[in-house]
Amino acid sequence: MTEHLHLLHILHELQQKHRYISEESICEVAAQLSLPVSQVRAVVAFYAFFYSTPCGHYHILFSNCTSCGYRAGGTDLIRMLSQKLSVNIGQTRKDGQLSIHETSCIGMCDHGASLLINGVPLIHLDSEKIEQITDLIEADKPLNEWPLDWFHIKDHIYKRGLLLEGDLPAGDGLRAMLARGREETLTEITQSKLRGRGGAGFSTGLKWHLCQQATGEAHYVVCNADEGEPGTFKDRMLLQQHADALLEGMTICAYVIGAYQGFIYLRGEYRYLLPHLQATLLHRRKLGLLGTAILGQTGFDFDIDIVVGAGAYICGEESALIESLEGKPGIPRSRPPFPVAHGYLGQPTVVNNVETFIAATHIVCNGSEWFTAAGTTESTGSKLLSISGDCAAPGIYEYSFGVTIQQVLEECGADNVQAVQVGGPAGTLLDQTAFHRQIAFEDVGTGGSFMIFNRERDILAIIHQFAAFFAHESCGFCTPCRVGTTLLKQGLNKIIIGQGARNDMAELQRVSELVRRYSHCGLGHTAANPILDGLQHFPQAFEQQLTQYDFTARFELDAALQEARQLTQHDDKGAHLKQEGD
Amino acid sequence: MMTAPEPNLIRIDDREIPFVHGETIMDAALAADVYIPHLCHFPGITPQGNCKLCTVEVDGKPLTACTSPAAAGQQIRNNIPELNEARKVLTQMLFIEGNHICPSCEKTGNCALQAMAYHLGMLHQHFPQQFPEREVDASHPTIMLDRIRCILCSLCVRASQEVDGKNVFAIAGRGIHASLIVNTASGKLVDSDLEPSDLAARICPVGAILIKEHGYDAPIGKRIFDQHKISEIGLEKIYIAGAKSDDS
Incomplete structure (x- = not known):
């Protein structure tokens, strides 16, 4: 291997x-x-999970997501733990015992504030648990002696639809495919009008067809399990509970396009799922559902390797993912050529989301009409939503496409809702005037993230958090995204600290539009969405923070002289600039 | 019925321009003496499209001219106020991202970034300076690397691989922390096989890679962009020669 x-x-x-x-x-x-x-x-x-200076014996990564982050419960838990353990955030304690850092969403949004400790998710954090963690670390207790239930990741499935209702016995999809034959199977997928579940919504049938038609030395099937969009955790559940249907979908795709090798690109945050996935692969090999002569069919050879990422949101972009598979930094390629013709090792490659492959397996078993009976004309079938934030029952909900946001909010027990972020920070920020809109590619599209914010939330702080996320995750390849995402983060910060003037709102708008229009890839094209949506739907959140001036400096002049006062050891009235009202 | 063969023509602003199959929009434009502002493109080196200055509107869609294949019938907008304004903002971003000390930089007057700023009417840097900390590498006897002036165009990376047949440079790091690195165990230029005559040592559009002991060979007033506009086509030859050391 x-x-x-x-x-x-x-x-x-x-x-x-x-x-x-x-x-x-x-x-x-x-x-x-x-x-x-x-x-x-x-x-x-x-990659964020590789360090060039030593981390602590206990290495702690707090999620900074708005749903599973260290502020999700209202208290700043990262600050609390770092104070109790006398270590600065982002550093390793002098004795090497521990280090505490922030990381982007770890996909535990239905479990409240969460962290990764030595790579393992620890959920449902609160002040009390922080106290206990402090004691365990100071007592040098090994992780396997910590309370087991802290690490038990339950899946909360509140609504089942097409994919989650029935369970397919392993092999049924493959047998159905062999009965249909290669071309018939592709026709069925095409007629189902299945579109990519990662969010972009490209026709799966067309993608498979283009890849099948492309010439190359080898064809590859890649599953994008780099579920990095903050607020998304449906693939975590699918990988845990429906791995067979996923592997079957990949195998069906392999048969259709003529691939012998497949890959699952698993996000590093989900490394804890690796033993389960490997066991499932092994089991399928034993059953003759993977390997050589699958189901006794001579020439039907296919196997799957798992490659685990190391903390980079951009690797969810398919060409960056392929670069990462090839052992390189995840920098998106210029397209065209597209991966279907020129993907992994320059060969024709299908990259699909976890949910897409699973849907394909079900379609092959149940037929395209079964699938198109649900959803809308342009968005057939169902969509798994990862619902998190301010609601009574955060978890997984499978809806037919076309469901309204209002209906979703009612069913998950959300009230007093100020805003919903659909599709994660890269998606759309909606206020209540838009809650009648539908979840569908032709209306409000989503890869699955659905984050709810009630009226107690500070929208501007949320938008700033998203801006910081993109600045952190920008790959740095192109000028507008590399520099622009950092400028946007700084511009928002200027308003938040009360140094912003009306001009700064116009400036945010201008830079946002540039980043959106001129960036190289989807990350840059969407990075400014929360700011642009915020300026449009929640202008008051910005305005109430502004000074009354048309323009203010980025810095406060008197505060900027603090260092000079320290150096000269003068801190009397004469060493300060005249303040207003003096 | 016979149909006439599709003429291989694209329209850039008000000009019809011929192209050969396989050419990019940039290739076709340069061949026809049409200037599309660019910093990370250099004829003969595989284009990458990272600076984004060459973004044009192809049938209304923004695309980088240097990486987009020309296709018959494309209606392209290039020299228009909206695009030139965006190019100016991108140039400002490149200025504030590093530390571009034009008055004291040896590259002044020979610097494409500086010339681009003049070309686009950039009168100030506008955005807050980022003041990154990036290491100077003065280890090499004849070549100096000052990363604070690097605009991450990757021309040296590509020139070394594709033209010099070496692999001296790479870009590492993510987002605003991206920086130019040297492909040696020590990370130092002195341990590389870079020579002043290499294209990689001469192609730098800014003052990040400088040939040592040749400061101000051409006095200010007689430098490349004192005598040429950056919008002139085919300056690359002069550019390479301008940075060339005497002994090469």
């Missing part, structure tokens, strides 16, 4: 072993894999 030789996996092992990746290790790995030192160094620098 090439899995063990994958650069990301080797670096993960080193990170586990030494708690960082030294320059020496970088050179050794480069030699071992015959790669340029610069490539290994660039990969270490790119």
